[in-house]
Amino acid sequence: MTSFQQTIYSIVKQIPKGRTMTYKQVATLAGRPKAFRAVGNLLNKNYDLTIPCHRVVRSDGKAGGYNRGSFRKEELLKKERVEIGK
Secondary structure, eight states: OOHHHHHHHHHHHTSOTTOOEEHHHHHHHTTOTTOHHHHHHHHHTOOOTTSOGGGEEOTTSBOOOOTTOHHHHHHHHHHTTOOOBO
16 A cells, blocks of 8 residues: 555544545645545445445545445435535
């Protein structure tokens, strides 16, 4: 695992239940503000359930992609009482 991957996973693990961050916010915290697409691609390949990738959303407020399906991501966020834009 690269240091970039470790950093991204570490940041995402810290997002509390019921809260979200954008891909851009995660990239910025990782010190690479223009790497938001790389963050999305990395999270899309993650299947470790201890890393709450569903809590990372698009900057426009929409849920965005999820490797288990966008519908599942929206269900998880709704369960955590997070409102997302459509």
